[in-house]
Amino acid sequence: MTRQMTGAQMVVQALRDQGVDVVFGYPGGAVLPIYDEIFQQNDIRHILVRHEQGAVHAAEGYARSTGKPGVVLVTSGPGATNAVTGITDALMDSIPLVVLTGQVPTFMIGNDAFQEADTVGITRPCTKHNWLVKDPAKVSETIHQAFQVATNGRPGPVVVDLPKDVQFAQGTYTPPQQANLGHYNPQVKGDIDAITQLVEMIESAERPIIYSGGGVINSGTAASQLLRELVDATGFPITSTLMGLGAYPASGKSWLGMLGMHGTYEANLAMHGCDLMINIGARFDDRITGRIADFSPKSRKAHIDIDPSSINKSIHVDLPIIGDVGHVLEDLLRVWKSRGRKTAQAGLEKWWKQIAEWKSVNCLYYKPSKQAIKPQYALERLEALTRGHDRYVTTEVGQHQMWAAQFMGFEDPNRWMTSGGLGTMGYGLPASVGVQVAHPDALVINVAGEASWLMNMQEMGTAVQYRLPVKQFILNNERLGMVRQWQELLHGERYSHSWSEALPDFVKLAEAFGCKGIMVKDPADLDDAIQEMLDYDGPVIFDCLVEKHENCFPMIPSGEPHNKMLLGDASTKDAIQQGGAVLV
Amino acid sequence: MSALKIKKGTSKHSAYDLRDPNAEVMETHTLAVIVDNEAGVLARVIGLFSGRGYNIESLTVAEVDHEGHRSRITVVTTGTPAVIEQIKAQLGRMIPVYDVHDLTVEGPAVERELALIKVANTGEKRVEALRLADIFRANVVDSTLESFVFEMTGTTDKIDAFAELMRPLGLVEIARTGVAAMSRGTAA
Ligand SMILES: Cc1ncc(C[n+]2csc(CCOP(=O)(O)OP(=O)(O)O)c2C)c(N)n1
Ligand SMILES: [Mg+2]
Numbered sequence: 001m002t003r004q005m006t007g008a009q010m011v012v013q014a015l016r017d018q019g020v021d022v023v024f025g026y027p028g029g030a031v032l033p034i035y036d037e038i039f040q041q042n043d044i045r046h047i048l049v050r051h052e053q054g055a056v057h058a059a060e061g062y063a064r065s066t067g068k069p070g071v072v073l074v075t076s077g078p079g080a081t082n083a084v085t086g087i088t089d090a091l092m093d094s095i096p097l098v099v100l101t102g103q104v105p106t107f108m109i110g111n112d113a114f115q116e117a118d119t120v121g122i123t124r125p126c127t128k129h130n131w132l133v134k135d136p137a138k139v140s141e142t143i144h145q146a147f148q149v150a151t152n153g154r155p156g157p158v159v160v161d162l163p164k165d166v167q168f169a170q171g172t173y174t175p176p177q178q179a180n181l182g183h184y185n186p187q188v189k190g191d192i193d194a195i196t197q198l199v200e201m202i203e204s205a206e207r208p209i210i211y212s213g214g215g216v217i218n219s220g221t222a223a224s225q226l227l228r229e230l231v232d233a234t235g236f237p238i239t240s241t242l243m244g245l246g247a248y249p250a251s252g253k254s255w256l257g258m259l260g261m262h263g264t265y266e267a268n269l270a271m272h273g274c275d276l277m278i279n280i281g282a283r284f285d286d287r288i289t290g291r292i293a294d295f296s297p298k299s300r301k302a303h304i305d306i307d308p309s310s311i312n313k314s315i316h317v318d319l320p321i322i323g324d325v326g327h328v329l330e331d332l333l334r335v336w337k338s339r340g341r342k343t344a345q346a347g348l349e350k351w352w353k354q355i356a357e358w359k360s361v362n363c364l365y366y367k368p369s370k371q372a373i374k375p376q377y378a379l380e381r382l383e384a385l386t387r388g389h390d391r392y393v394t395t396e397v398g399q400h401q402m403w404a405a406q407f408m409g410f411e412d413p414n415r416w417m418t419s420g421g422l423g424t425m426g427y428g429l430p431a432s433v434g435v436q437v438a439h440p441d442a443l444v445i446n447v448a449g450e451a452s453w454l455m456n457m458q459e460m461g462t463a464v465q466y467r468l469p470v471k472q473f474i475l476n477n478e479r480l481g482m483v484r485q486w487q488e489l490l491h492g493e494r495y496s497h498s499w500s501e502a503l504p505d506f507v508k509l510a511e512a513f514g515c516k517g518i519m520v521k522d523p524a525d526l527d528d529a530i531q532e533m534l535d536y537d538g539p540v541i542f543d544c545l546v547e548k549h550e551n552c553f554p555m556i557p558s559g560e561p562h563n564k565m566l567l568g569d570a571s572t573k574d575a576i577q578q579g580g581a582v583l584v
Numbered sequence: 585m586s587a588l589k590i591k592k593g594t595s596k597h598s599a600y601d602l603r604d605p606n607a608e609v610m611e612t613h614t615l616a617v618i619v620d621n622e623a624g625v626l627a628r629v630i631g632l633f634s635g636r637g638y639n640i641e642s643l644t645v646a647e648v649d650h651e652g653h654r655s656r657i658t659v660v661t662t663g664t665p666a667v668i669e670q671i672k673a674q675l676g677r678m679i680p681v682y683d684v685h686d687l688t689v690e691g692p693a694v695e696r697e698l699a700l701i702k703v704a705n706t707g708e709k710r711v712e713a714l715r716l717a718d719i720f721r722a723n724v725v726d727s728t729l730e731s732f733v734f735e736m737t738g739t740t741d742k743i744d745a746f747a748e749l750m751r752p753l754g755l756v757e758i759a760r761t762g763v764a765a766m767s768r769g770t771a772a
Contacts, residue, residue: 124628125635129679132623149679182620184679309673312666 028075030102056086061434077115092421128156136171153186190323206347214243215281250409294561396452426455705754
């Protein structure tokens with residue numbers, strides 16, 4: 001069956017056929033025909049954001065919390081360029097997005113037309129793939145292909161650029177089943193010989209560690225389930241990257257906490273001292289490895305990843321397994337079980353004793369205070385008062401983000417949305433909007449820093465318009481805290497431009513937006529204030545005035561190995577070497 | 585992506601070290617990349633090299649299968665073994681890429697480049713230029729009383745050598761196509 005329709009109608013029909021229920025967008029001249037079609041239907045909900053960057057982060061939050069691709073619709077020129085930061089963020093964190101951009105009509109491309117930008121040129125390096133559709137007959141097929149590319153293999157953002165004349169032109173609609181999706185078809189099954197080799201390694205390892213990442217979450221909830229089964233059946237300790245939190249529950253008995261620059265002492269020392277490292281869906285990012293030459297020097301390393309270019313990119317591994325985490329774990333468990341579920345018990349017991357010693361250092365200790373709210377304390381209380389809720393947490397970028405990762409426990413995948421690879425301040429508020437759109441009845445909290453939050457605060461308007469009861473939990477230190485910390489440790493305490501002297505009154509700001517504002521500064525009032533936030537049936541801006549000079553520990557200074565970790569202020573003097581200062 | 589046989593032991597250090605030209609020996613590899621002949625595909629490949637700091641020594645591209653809309657890009661690149669493996673993996677995961685062949689490791693290959701070389705001279709120099717062209721099997725494709733345009737195909741080294749010899753004999757300009765390469769024997 002074929003159907004004649006306009007390009008704009010094809011866009012909407014293709015989205016419908018792809019199962020899209022919501023689009024985050026912002027209109028403009030070059031997408032008016034599509035907006036006209038959106039107006040005339042009820043299958044797809046459109047969420048009007050306040051800035052195109054917000055649309056992309058909202059779509060990321062939607063995608064990350066549902067496992068479905070996020071969809072964005074923006075106009076040409078400034079609409080597209082405003083989306084670039086969000087698209088880059090999604091690329092770095094492997095979030096599936098389909099971004100539809102309007103373009104000037106084909107006959108005007110290249111003429112510096114009004115609101116013309118070379119969108120495919122600009123977004124080429126920050127998308128997994130992109131298309132400029134000049135032929136009306138190709139509109140539907142290209143959109144189907146866009147979904148296929150965004151969601152298969154290592155997920156990522158794609159852009160489909162749609163000139164306005166193409167949106168008006170008539171063509172034949174191609175349904176997904178009939179679309180030629182090209183040859184993109186990444187391998188999902190891992191090589192069974194390699195998997196068997198990994199089983200052998202598992203059977204003999206005396207100091208193993210599982211190091212899991214965002215790939216487990218991208219692979220789907222089944223992968224997290226298999227990971228749990230593997231960890232619990234082998235009794236191996238597990239740590240995770242920032243992106244992978246929740247794949248294994250924080251309450252699980254094998255959980256060592258997050259690893260990396262601000263990871264726990266036990267996780268990092270276990271990485272350093274292990275004899276077998278099993279990387280599952282992580283990518284040996286520089287926040288994780290520290291100084292490469294000294295990274296886990298005595299271990300054999302296995303790496304499960306769907307993206308061949310992640311293998312041996314920065315760390316040489318002994319056993320690469322290219323495939324989807326879910327598929328590989330399934331085979332791995334099957335082979336391990338069929339060979340008698342063996343592990344090196346005696347060694348493992350010793351290893352856990354060693355880990356218990358590291359744990360006893362109590363690396364997340366902070367000095368409590370009766371005068372000021374310690375940011376860690378605020379998060380501990382938030383955690384305690386929201387545990388058991390149907391809860392989703394997003395964050396901005398900075399100290400508060402690391403503290404949230406350290407002090408909040410994630411029991412399930414898809415519950416934690418944060419900008420890891422790009423570190424985009426301004427991510428958390430729009431992401432919380434996207435999460436709440438996907439989960440209207442859930443508790444959605446954005447753990448924010450005041451500086452990051454201001455970067456996309458206009459999205460509070462979106463939250464109010466759509467009655468999205470997002471809770472903006474701002475840890476307000478009146479500082480660009482993470483920058484301040486680096487300046488303290490690396491730049492002789494010269495605090496160059498790392499605080500804002502003119503912060504808004506967040507309570508009045510909340511009132512101006514038409515939502516609720518709460519300010520708290522006394523630790524004694526904190527619980528009541530948090531409860532008030534939770535009880536309020538609508539969006540809240542929660543201004544939590546915290547200790548201004550708190551540093552985030554533990555910290556592995558850039559360029560140092562895992563075992564050169566700073567545990568608290570006392571250990572920071574001269575800790576950062578000249579060589580480390582050039583790294584970010 | 586069958587071409588991605590990632591060799592063990594090719595990289596042992598960091599991303600930072602990978603950028604250190606002294607870290608490991610540099611190798612030159614010739615890659616044949618089979619791609620969909622779609623708009624922007626060359627920009628994608630070039631953008632990958634510039635964006636990630638890889639070297640391009642030579643690059644040629646042309647459609648080789650009109651019906652199947654496929655082009656063949658031949659890239660000559662240098663890097664440490666680890667970087668070469670990364671380049672192949674990065675190329676391999678691009679959506680329009682069908683296949684990446686590393687002709688340098690896949691067995692013997694032939695490599696050829698075409699050059700047009702203009703020399704302007706008279707008298708002894710003109711005679712000498714023509715004599716050398718004969719030795720190098722360069723053809724004269726244009727001539728005036730005071731100039732020749734030679735056409736020659738050969739390896740990059742051979743063209744370099746000929747151009748060097750023409751320099752004192754009145755070399756005016758050179759146009760080169762870059763390398764086209766193919767494995768020897770029956771298989772693709
Ligand atoms: C868009 C963007 N600009 C700059 C930075 C660099 N940066 C990282 S953390 C940070 C400070 C964040 O301050 P705030 O949001 O108040 O969080 P805090 O560290 O104080 O908790 C800055 C400026 C960034 N990550 N993103
Ligand atoms: Mg701050």
